Amino acid sequence: MAADGYSLTMLDWAAQVHDSSCAGFGPSSAVETFVMPEMIEDEVAAYGLEARQVYSALKRLIGQAAGLMILMEASNRREVLDLASLTSAEELFQEARQRLGRLHTPSRLERHFNHLSAAGRLVGASLAALRQQRDAIARPDMTAAIDNLSAAYRHLQTASEDRFGMTMVDFRHSCCNCGAEYRQKQAL
Numbered sequence: 091m092a093a094d095g096y097s098l099t100m101l102d103w104a105a106q107v108h109d110s111s112c113a114g115f116g117p118s119s120a121v122e123t124f125v126m127p128e129m130i131e132d133e134v135a136a137y138g139l140e141a142r143q144v145y146s147a148l149k150r151l152i153g154q155a156a157g158l159m160i161l162m163e164a165s166n167r168r169e170v171l172d173l174a175s176l177t178s179a180e181e182l183f184q185e186a187r188q189r190l191g192r193l194h195t196p197s198r199l200e201r202h203f204n205h206l207s208a209a210g211r212l213v214g215a216s217l218a219a220l221r222q223q224r225d226a227i228a229r230p231d232m233t234a235a236i237d238n239l240s241a242a243y244r245h246l247q248t249a250s251e252d253r254f255g256m257t258m259v260d261f262r263h264s265c266c267n268c269g270a271e272y273r274q275k276q277a278l
Contacts, residue, residue: 131196133194133196134196137194137199138253140192140193140194141193141202141206142255142256143186144189144190144206145246145249145250146256147182147185147186147189148186148206148209148210148242148246149246149258151179151217152213152243154175154178155216155220155235156239157175158171158173158175158220159232159235159236159239162223162230166229168223168226171221171223171224176221176224179217180217183210183213183214183217186213187210187214190206190207202249205245205248205249206245206246206249208242209242209249210242212239212242212245213238215234216234216235216236216238219232219234219238220235223235
């Protein structure tokens with residue numbers, strides 16, 4: 091609760107936790123930058139940059155599909171699947187699938203590509219299972235969607251490569267990075 095008796099909003103809280111120079115707050119956090127690892131072959135660099143786009147799309151799709159499943163379970167209403175979210179997820183999936191199909195993979199990175207491909211296939215299966223539940227007569231059965239999404243997550247986690255910015259969770263801009271420093275400044 092703030093001094094004036096009102097509770098703090100998320101933005102108010104963030105402004106109190108983050109120092110003005112913190113990378114996790116303010117305009118600088120809106121633009122994601124990526125620095126290419128040094129001394130990397132052109133073929134590997136090209137693969138990494140394009141694979142990163144696929145990885146990011148699949149990570150986002152996993153989050154969207156999981157969110158839809160949570161909404162559906164919480165509300166027990168199949169109308170959740172009529173939301174624009176499922177349509178936009180399907181469109182993003184088609185873009186990721188096309189990008190994945192055009193990806194030129196160096197032979198030594200085939201294992202990485204195989205995990206990305208498996209994650210893509212499983213995300214697609216999960217979205218298809220969600221689509222099928224839209225027209226189901228009985229109570230929606232999310233088993234296939236959840237199983238496919240869980241397996242997709244595991245493949246994507248295995249394909250994580252922080253040197254190319256492919257990470258499941260990015261803590262670079264979290265309040266944990268500057269919060270302790272901020273509290274120390276306030277204690278002085």
